[in-house]
Amino acid sequence: MLLIECPWCGQRDQTEFHPHGEAHIARPEDPDALDEAAWGDYVFFRKNPKGLHYERWVHSHGCRRWFNVMRDTVTDHIHASYKPGDPKPELPITADGGDTTGTPKT
Amino acid sequence: MYASIDDIPLTSACHARETLEGRNSLREMGRKGKLNLRGNPGDAAFSAAVQKAFGMELPLRANTYNEFQSRRLFWLGPDEWLLHCDMDDIDALTETLSAELGNVHHAVTDVSDYYTVIRLRGPDAVTLLRKGCPLDLHHTAFPTGNIAQTRLGHASVLLHYHDDGETWDIQVRWSFAEYVWDYLLSGMRAR
Numbered sequence A: 001m002l003l004i005e006c007p008w009c010g011q012r013d014q015t016e017f018h019p020h021g022e023a024h025i026a027r028p029e030d031p032d033a034l035d036e037a038a039w040g041d042y043v044f045f046r047k048n049p050k051g052l053h054y055e056r057w058v059h060s061h062g063c064r065r066w067f068n069v070m071r072d073t074v075t076d077h078i079h080a081s082y083k084p085g086d087p088k089p090e091l092p093i094t095a096d097g098g099d100t101t102g103t104p105k106t
Numbered sequence B: 001m002y003a004s005i006d007d008i009p010l011t012s013a014c015h016a017r018e019t020l021e022g023r024n025s026l027r028e029m030g031r032k033g034k035l036n037l038r039g040n041p042g043d044a045a046f047s048a049a050v051q052k053a054f055g056m057e058l059p060l061r062a063n064t065y066n067e068f069q070s071r072r073l074f075w076l077g078p079d080e081w082l083l084h085c086d087m088d089d090i091d092a093l094t095e096t097l098s099a100e101l102g103n104v105h106h107a108v109t110d111v112s113d114y115y116t117v118i119r120l121r122g123p124d125a126v127t128l129l130r131k132g133c134p135l136d137l138h139h140t141a142f143p144t145g146n147i148a149q150t151r152l153g154h155a156s157v158l159l160h161y162h163d164d165g166e167t168w169d170i171q172v173r174w175s176f177a178e179y180v181w182d183y184l185l186s187g188m189r190a191r
């Protein structure tokens, strides 16, 4: 069971929320200019990473607002919750100096 | 709007409107006026108009409410509120508010029939709610006077813990009212 921070209501139980996949996917500026492959990519293809993931959640049994969460898909650790429109938070740094996406220290 | 007391959701579903099981009771609170209000609290004209029409300020902190006479104004979201008032006042309040708001960007909707309120009262009330509510309802974490939008079993509810320490108002969509009633009643009978 996860405790998720709603940017408005505070920490609540996971069962009050619903996840809705990857966040920060911008709708194409000029839809007419896209070929089918590009449309397919926009509509269907997602990163599905092992590690850090930016995703959308909605507080469906609470304030019914959408927001974004930065979650590690391996550990389920939630690094940040933030309002829509707010910038992506910085990647957290792991003990060895690399970030949690598995990018090693340079 | 409910034409009569018999049109309240649970009563019309052939339920008792009130029941006492052991030390605890359930009651459907009928004919309460409910107005949903949307707008931008950062817009001074919006806040001022609401204050003037309702006689109280907009609550701006999550899960709080303000009250004035028999009216309560609940925070539902950063741009959404719910007013509880006497059913007889709702038309006049809607008109006053619309007049005060004028061209200010807003939405007002009469949702009196969309929700109903079930009052759970008794020394076992918290225990009964804990059966299906993920919030920490211990009085140190959830003191009297608190409200919260949360989940009770499968239903979305607005909980309001009254100052007497053993009365809870549970606002629920009318289509879930019978479910919540039976859910609590089965717990009460098992006590």
Ligand SMILES: [Zn+2]
Residues within 6 Å of the ligand: A006, A007, A008, A009, A010, A059, A062, A063, A064, A065
């Ligand atoms: Zn919330």
